[in-house]
Amino acid sequence: MSPSIPDRFIHFPWRDGELHAESVPLAWLAEEYGTPLYVYSETALRERYRAFDQAFGSQPHTVCYAVKANSNLSVLQALAQEGAGFDIVSVGELERVLAAGGDPSRVVFSGVAKRHDEIARALEAGIKSLNVESAAELARIAEVAQAHGVVAPVSVRVNPDVDAKTHPYISTGLKENKFGVDIATATQLYREAAAHPHLQPVGLDCHIGSQLTELTPFRDAVARVMALLDTLRQHDITLHHLDLGGGLGVQYRDEQPPAIADYVRTLVEAVSDPNMEIIIEPGRAIAANAGVLLTRVEYLKHNEDHHFAIVDAGMNDLIRPALYQAWQDIVPVQPHKTGTTAAWDIVGPVCETGDFLGKGRELTLQAQDLLAVMSAGAYGFTMASNYNTRPRAAEVMVKGEHARLIRPREDWPMLFGSEAACLR
Numbered sequence: 001m002s003p004s005i006p007d008r009f010i011h012f013p014w015r016d017g018e019l020h021a022e023s024v025p026l027a028w029l030a031e032e033y034g035t036p037l038y039v040y041s042e043t044a045l046r047e048r049y050r051a052f053d054q055a056f057g058s059q060p061h062t063v064c065y066a067v068k069a070n071s072n073l074s075v076l077q078a079l080a081q082e083g084a085g086f087d088i089v090s091v092g093e094l095e096r097v098l099a100a101g102g103d104p105s106r107v108v109f110s111g112v113a114k115r116h117d118e119i120a121r122a123l124e125a126g127i128k129s130l131n132v133e134s135a136a137e138l139a140r141i142a143e144v145a146q147a148h149g150v151v152a153p154v155s156v157r158v159n160p161d162v163d164a165k166t167h168p169y170i171s172t173g174l175k176e177n178k179f180g181v182d183i184a185t186a187t188q189l190y191r192e193a194a195a196h197p198h199l200q201p202v203g204l205d206c207h208i209g210s211q212l213t214e215l216t217p218f219r220d221a222v223a224r225v226m227a228l229l230d231t232l233r234q235h236d237i238t239l240h241h242l243d244l245g246g247g248l249g250v251q252y253r254d255e256q257p258p259a260i261a262d263y264v265r266t267l268v269e270a271v272s273d274p275n276m277e278i279i280i281e282p283g284r285a286i287a288a289n290a291g292v293l294l295t296r297v298e299y300l301k302h303n304e305d306h307h308f309a310i311v312d313a314g315m316n317d318l319i320r321p322a323l324y325q326a327w328q329d330i331v332p333v334q335p336h337k338t339g340t341t342a343a344w345d346i347v348g349p350v351c352e353t354g355d356f357l358g359k360g361r362e363l364t365l366q367a368q369d370l371l372a373v374m375s376a377g378a379y380g381f382t383m384a385s386n387y388n389t390r391p392r393a394a395e396v397m398v399k400g401e402h403a404r405l406i407r408p409r410e411d412w413p414m415l416f417g418s419e420a421a422c423l424r
């Protein structure tokens, strides 16, 4: 009998005793493309996007997918076909969106360190809004816009100083975080922007953190930005949109994040203005449970009372467990009854003690078993590196019974070819 699979993995079903991506056996994909391998479900990505989009009903809105969660061109293309907007944090992400057929007029640009060239390219492409994170940045945007003879659409990112109750590394809306400006500074920046011939204030922006599992911090943040909108109106500054950022959490283990529809309803009610365009920037909630990382057990090893399953994916492929002590489910793709049942530490090949994917997992394992690290569609491949001169994994997209390679595994020329050409 196949193990039961929770609802969130509905597009990674058990069939004939083995785990699939939609209708394609994961074991077949591993044979075909090798491991480690990222596998995404196109149906899952599209469904999650639609759930956000449809939840808004008649409220004007733009769902700007946060590209940093998973920036594969084919992922972006699928979402662009759905009509998504995009939240970017670099010119590289902008170029990806454009290459994937994304609409620049639905792109918002976040990030604390936008360079001159990045601002210039965003203005040239005609994006919807540059989300400004400091007074110095606003001045730079004005300068670049003036030099190019254009008017830059800007929103100020407000740091509402609310506790998002998430891991400290991914909380962004507290006053000790580097993001955004406080509410008093924001008022001043809007007044400067409104008076500048090359700046046009179009929206108000905030983002309080990632992997949020409660609605209260969102409500608190909206209340604070709504108060600021009122103040701005008194200064005759009327804004067209309210960008409430991303951050809706997903279930990795036993978290109980709000449903997408409840989250959106909460925002719409808190804004309470049927004419205001609401922008959201979800990344994880669209992509995380639309992907898995496949890895093969190279060796089993027993030290004292520790059992190690040494696999071919490491922290360079998936850094979340090492960086945030994040827990992601690890499932044998073709479970069997023979093998050693133990509490396994699933560790990678990288020369760091922090190189683990999971610890103390009760599993029955043999060498060469194939494992799926679940919920790996967001902040998996995009945070991968070449540490230990390891090539980054290939990525595959599955839709129904079809699978296609959407990024080949890095080969040695890709890894150091251009660098070798610099040798004397």
Ligand SMILES: Cc1ncc(COP(=O)(O)O)c(C=O)c1O
Residues within 6 Å of the ligand: 066, 069, 087, 110, 111, 170, 172, 207, 209, 210, 211, 245, 246, 247, 248, 281, 282, 283, 284, 285
């Ligand atoms: C400005 C901004 N928008 C959107 C996101 C996406 O967050 P999440 O993937 O949690 O939805 C982030 C990441 O935290 C962010 O910094």
Ligand SMILES: N[C@@H](CCCC[NH3+])C(=O)O
Residues within 6 Å of the ligand: 068, 170, 210, 211, 320, 324, 378, 379, 383
């Ligand atoms: N990379 C983080 C989320 C960062 C959100 C970006 N602001 C994670 O994997 O949980």
